[in-house]
Amino acid sequence: MVAGHFGFAALVKAHERQTPLWALMLACQWLDVVFIPLFATHLETITPVEGSAGGYGEVIIHADYTHSLVGALALSLLFGGFGAALWGKRSGVALAVVSFSHWVLDLAVHRGDLPLLPGNAGDLPRLGFGLWRFPSLVLLMELALVVAGAWAYWRAASEVTSTAGRGARTAQIASALLLVFGVMTLTLNWFGL
Numbered sequence: 001m002v003a004g005h006f007g008f009a010a011l012v013k014a015h016e017r018q019t020p021l022w023a024l025m026l027a028c029q030w031l032d033v034v035f036i037p038l039f040a041t042h043l044e045t046i047t048p049v050e051g052s053a054g055g056y057g058e059v060i061i062h063a064d065y066t067h068s069l070v071g072a073l074a075l076s077l078l079f080g081g082f083g084a085a086l087w088g089k090r091s092g093v094a095l096a097v098v099s100f101s102h103w104v105l106d107l108a109v110h111r112g113d114l115p116l117l118p119g120n121a122g123d124l125p126r127l128g129f130g131l132w133r134f135p136s137l138v139l140l141m142e143l144a145l146v147v148a149g150a151w152a153y154w155r156a157a158s159e160v161t162s163t164a165g166r167g168a169r170t171a172q173i174a175s176a177l178l179l180v181f182g183v184m185t186l187t188l189n190w191f192g193l
Helices: 003-015 021-028 030-040 069-087 089-109 118-123 135-163 169-190
Strands: 045-048 059-062
Touching: 003 021, 003 089, 003 135, 021 030, 021 069, 021 089, 030 069, 030 089, 069 089, 069 118, 089 135
Parallel strands: none
Antiparallel strands: 045 059
16 A cells, blocks of 8 residues: 555645645655665565565565554654654644554555564564455555545645635645546556556
């Protein structure tokens, strides 16, 4: 899930207007941002599902630090603390929630590869509802998040800019770009590109 994370961040932005949009967009991908250097150093890995080409949703992600329940909470609190220091407590909470939403959304789509503790300490059962086995359902879920996020952001931004006596052009452009980005990402994922 990529586009759905951004859609959720836009939904939150519609209600948390003082938090910068760029910070919310970074927050929704924060776990993956931290995953990249760990993946590059082989501390976290990705393996194709047996019998698949390893495309979108056809992988087992061994992100045992960044995507463990405790690791995701810690990273989200860290990101939220940074946001609170810059923009206040309310923004910090919003950023932490958006960051942790990444793990919650991944829980829905991942195939039992999300550990509870960092490094899969204790070798506890891994979590994941495995919706990636149903690509059409995941596509609809992500599309719903993208459309809802773009619509909510457009509506909220238009209301603010109209009240302030300015045009809603920037909000319309940002919402349209989110929608186009989301649809493009979903299309690329659907066709395995």
